[in-house]
Amino acid sequence: MTWTENFASADSVWIKRILADNAEQFHGVIVALYHNNTFAWAPDYSVYTSWQKSYDLALASGHTMFTASQLENFLQAREESELTWESDSEGVEVYCQTTTAGLALIVPQENLYRPTVSTHDAGASENPNAVQIDTVRILGSPYWRIVLPQGKFLLSFERLTNRQGGIQ
Amino acid sequence: MRINSAPSLRLAKLILLLALILVAVAITNYFSFYPIHRAADEPEVFGEVFLANSSYPIALVVDTSVIRQSGKSGKFSKTDWSYGWINLLLQESRQYDVIDISELNSEENHAFRSIWIFTRSALAGSASDELSALLDSLAKGARANQSREEVVVYLEAPDTLSAKNLTVMSLLGEKVESTKYSQLTQIQLPSEFTGPTVPEFRFECDGLVASDAKSRLVTLISFDSLPVLREERRLGLRILVATFDFGQMAVTIQQGKPNDDFSVTAKIKKRTGLLPIVSSDLCADSSYYFGFTPFFDLFEHGLFALISGQVSNAPLFESSPKGAFIMSHDEEGMGDKSAWMARQEQIWGVTSATLVTPAAITEKGLSEIISAGGEVGLHIDQYSYFKRPGLPGLRPVKIEYSIIEQKKSLQALMPSPKDSKISINRNHWLLWSENYTGMLRKLAGAGVRLDLSYGPIGQGIAGYLFGTCFPFVPIDTNGFPLPILELPFLFQDDEDFASEYLDSIFDTTTFQSEIVNVVFHNNTMGHSPDTLLMWGWRESFQRAKDANLPIVHYTDVIEALRKQDATMPTGILNEK
Numbered sequence: 001m002t003w004t005e006n007f008a009s010a011d012s013v014w015i016k017r018i019l020a021d022n023a024e025q026f027h028g029v030i031v032a033l034y035h036n037n038t039f040a041w042a043p044d045y046s047v048y049t050s051w052q053k054s055y056d057l058a059l060a061s062g063h064t065m066f067t068a069s070q071l072e073n074f075l076q077a078r079e080e081s082e083l084t085w086e087s088d089s090e091g092v093e094v095y096c097q098t099t100t101a102g103l104a105l106i107v108p109q110e111n112l113y114r115p116t117v118s119t120h121d122a123g124a125s126e127n128p129n130a131v132q133i134d135t136v137r138i139l140g141s142p143y144w145r146i147v148l149p150q151g152k153f154l155l156s157f158e159r160l161t162n163r164q165g166g167i168q
Numbered sequence: 169m170r171i172n173s174a175p176s177l178r179l180a181k182l183i184l185l186l187a188l189i190l191v192a193v194a195i196t197n198y199f200s201f202y203p204i205h206r207a208a209d210e211p212e213v214f215g216e217v218f219l220a221n222s223s224y225p226i227a228l229v230v231d232t233s234v235i236r237q238s239g240k241s242g243k244f245s246k247t248d249w250s251y252g253w254i255n256l257l258l259q260e261s262r263q264y265d266v267i268d269i270s271e272l273n274s275e276e277n278h279a280f281r282s283i284w285i286f287t288r289s290a291l292a293g294s295a296s297d298e299l300s301a302l303l304d305s306l307a308k309g310a311r312a313n314q315s316r317e318e319v320v321v322y323l324e325a326p327d328t329l330s331a332k333n334l335t336v337m338s339l340l341g342e343k344v345e346s347t348k349y350s351q352l353t354q355i356q357l358p359s360e361f362t363g364p365t366v367p368e369f370r371f372e373c374d375g376l377v378a379s380d381a382k383s384r385l386v387t388l389i390s391f392d393s394l395p396v397l398r399e400e401r402r403l404g405l406r407i408l409v410a411t412f413d414f415g416q417m418a419v420t421i422q423q424g425k426p427n428d429d430f431s432v433t434a435k436i437k438k439r440t441g442l443l444p445i446v447s448s449d450l451c452a453d454s455s456y457y458f459g460f461t462p463f464f465d466l467f468e469h470g471l472f473a474l475i476s477g478q479v480s481n482a483p484l485f486e487s488s489p490k491g492a493f494i495m496s497h498d499e500e501g502m503g504d505k506s507a508w509m510a511r512q513e514q515i516w517g518v519t520s521a522t523l524v525t526p527a528a529i530t531e532k533g534l535s536e537i538i539s540a541g542g543e544v545g546l547h548i549d550q551y552s553y554f555k556r557p558g559l560p561g562l563r564p565v566k567i568e569y570s571i572i573e574q575k576k577s578l579q580a581l582m583p584s585p586k587d588s589k590i591s592i593n594r595n596h597w598l599l600w601s602e603n604y605t606g607m608l609r610k611l612a613g614a615g616v617r618l619d620l621s622y623g624p625i626g627q628g629i630a631g632y633l634f635g636t637c638f639p640f641v642p643i644d645t646n647g648f649p650l651p652i653l654e655l656p657f658l659f660q661d662d663e664d665f666a667s668e669y670l671d672s673i674f675d676t677t678t679f680q681s682e683i684v685n686v687v688f689h690n691n692t693m694g695h696s697p698d699t700l701l702m703w704g705w706r707e708s709f710q711r712a713k714d715a716n717l718p719i720v721h722y723t724d725v726i727e728a729l730r731k732q733d734a735t736m737p738t739g740i741l742n743e744k
């Protein structure tokens with residue numbers, strides 16, 4: 001849980017900062033708690049407005065809205081997915097199989113080129129172009145974020161040191 | 169010689185003792201759970217003769233001896249309600265004289281008036297020649313002051329237009345069928361003022377004027393197709409003759425319509441169990457509950473326009489030609505936490521009144537409300553908490569805290585002496601007492617200046633229940649005014665509040681003198697939370713601003729009356 005409504009004046013400014021920090025740095029799951037009965041024991045209009053606004057603020061800062069059971073499904077899909085890799089001096093190859101669309105791999109960019117994607121098995125129907133790759137920062141360091149459709153994929157990262165003069 | 173008690177006797181004694189203990193415990197327990205209820209001793213102030221002469225151009229003429237005599241009957245329809253007029257004059261002008269007809273002999277007294285209102289009491293039993301002499305004398309007075317505009321004389325015919333009492337109309341050359349008019353003694357709100365004509369009425373009083381070319385009389389108002397106000401010019405005067413009892417109408421509508429014997433209690437008890445009366449019970453016609461038109465204020469406004477020949481323009485607040493808005497919160501024993509609304513209103517840049525039951529709140533909560541700019545008044549509660557004298561486990565009686573005790577408790581908690589003038593009140597649960605003016609007598613006796621307990625209660629009930637949102641002076645059952653003001657409110661948040669309420673209220677408030685005031689309890693979000701209420705609370709302020717209504721306190725209403733030197737029964741405007 002990230003905050004409860006009556007904690008440290010959970011006003012919109014404070015919530016905005018937490019969401020921004022999470023979107024830019026931590027990429028965790030934010031859980032907000034607004035008690036149904038707060039107005040019976042600690043009435044405060046700012047609690048009401050922070051509850052109202054938190055949905056919009058979360059979406060605006062790029063968060064996805066989950067219920068607890070949706071989150072559980074997500075975690076289960078992650079659990080059921082397979083991930084293996086092989087690494088040598090030239091690069092890293094990652095094999096993955098996802099049971100649901102929308103899961104993402106986060107890989108440190110340090111010394112790795114943007115990966116190339118191919119379908120893992122011959123004859124698979126997945127389109128490598130459906131894989132979205134961009135950069136996110138976690139605690140200041142750059143990472144590759146690879147958002148995967150459902151299916152099997154092979155991601156090939158070449159090491160920077162493997163190419164001449166090498167910056168991507 | 170020693171005689172030993174037989175064992176059976178000892179056993180019997182023991183059983184008896186145990187039985188007695190058991191009975192004592194049972195009785196003690198019973199009265200702990202169902203204590204004997206004792207009402208508080210409350211000093212009462214009764215309606216009193218009220219006369220005022222500051223040489224204002226409007227003179228209301230009453231006959232206090234007629235009123236006193238009529239009040240003794242104890243019958244609503246027999247009582248003379250001439251004092252009901254002071255509320256029309258309070259709303260429309262505020263500066264008027266009240267003169268007993270016995271004081272009316274001086275001719276110079278006649279010279280400077282432009283409007284004379286001779287109430288039903290003043291004309292009771294007047295013979296034709298007396299009326300002639302009176303009109304001659306007034307005409308002389310009018311001629312003596314030639315610079316004056318036309319002098320208006322409003323004559324209120326006595327209740328039963330028997331042959332003897334037909335003199336007023338006969339004097340004006342009209343033959344009247346007495347049987348027709350006697351129906352009007354039981355005043356009901358005429359259809360003209362309940363139908364859709366009301367909104368136009370405020371602008372077009374002429375709409376009610378029906379001129380009869382053959383007659384020298386012009387009908388100004390008719391109720392259900394009977395002419396009840398007619399005009400004739402003679403002797404250089406504009407003479408209006410009314411055959412409806414305005415005073416009774418005013419009391420009936422603004423104070424509710426009690427049974428003839430004033431005791432609504434029996435009926436209400438039968439219907440609601442043991443609960444005392446609530447203000448909605450005083451209003452006989454439930455169709456008024458749902459109207460957001462201040463129908464009686466509009467009627468007064470229109471009637472005064474017909475009398476004076478022009479629509480009055482006498483706003484209570486100089487800055488606002490349209491009235492004002494007051495937000496009020498009933499604290500409901502919530503204690504210091506109730507300050508949350510005042511705190512938020514300060515952030516919004518608005519203000520409100522918090523009406524407090526001095527049971528749980530402390531000085532801290534009250535300071536918070538006051539330092540946030542809020543006003544504090546009483547919310548007397550004679551229903552939820554009581555004095556329970558006795559020993560632990562043996563408290564067979566519960567005694568109400570008197571209004572004075574509650575007021576003193578609140579005053580003692582106020583953060584500074586400056587704030588401790590408590591002059592406003594709303595009864596918790598809007599509970600009334602054994603008759604419809606009894607509670608007002610007690611409130612007046614406790615020094616309350618402005619009471620706010622009239623208003624709708626019950627799911628989905630809202631609106632101008634008493635036809636008004638202008639403060640009025642209640643008339644006691646003896647026919648004389650009480651030294652207190654009553655200001656009804658429009659709705660309570662926890663009685664099925666609907667957003668349409670706000671649309672209706674602020675649509676119809678184009679009237680100069682309405683004090684639109686509403687109730688949002690401090691604790692509703694605790695027991696019946698609803699985002700609609702949070703919206704409504706905030707939106708009420710916004711709508712008031714959009715309608716250019718100043719957001720004021722209840723004490724500002726008293727202050728505005730004081731500032732304008734309003735003619736009021738003794739004591740209401742005094743500092744206390």
Ligand SMILES: [Zn+2]
Pocket residue numbers: 498499500547595596597
């Ligand atoms: Zn209450």
